[in-house]
Amino acid sequence: MPSWRELKRFCERDGWELYKDTDHYFYRKIMDDGSLKRTKISKGTGEISSRLWKNILKKQLQVDEAYFNTMI
Structure with a gap:
């Protein structure tokens, strides 16, 4: 398993964007079709x-x- x-x-x-840095890192990626992954x-x-x-x-990265x- 990865770390x-x-x-x-x-x-x-x-190409994900770091949009919040608190006790966790929060990343998001806007796809070409306009959908958002987080x-x-x-x-x-x-x-x-x-x-x-x-x-x-399966549910977040969708890869x-x-x-x-x-x-990596």
Whole structure:
């Protein structure tokens, strides 16, 4: 499973915008069709749990693991 740091790196490399920096990082990406994707990233240093990671990939990032891995 990736770490929170790797998720942050993915967002930065994939063109996501950091729009809020509090106890978490909040990123968003406006897609070509006008839709908006958002994700919240912990400032922790550990790995993301398997169940949560699958949810983030499918519902927030909306990419497959292969694409994610090419961007980190």
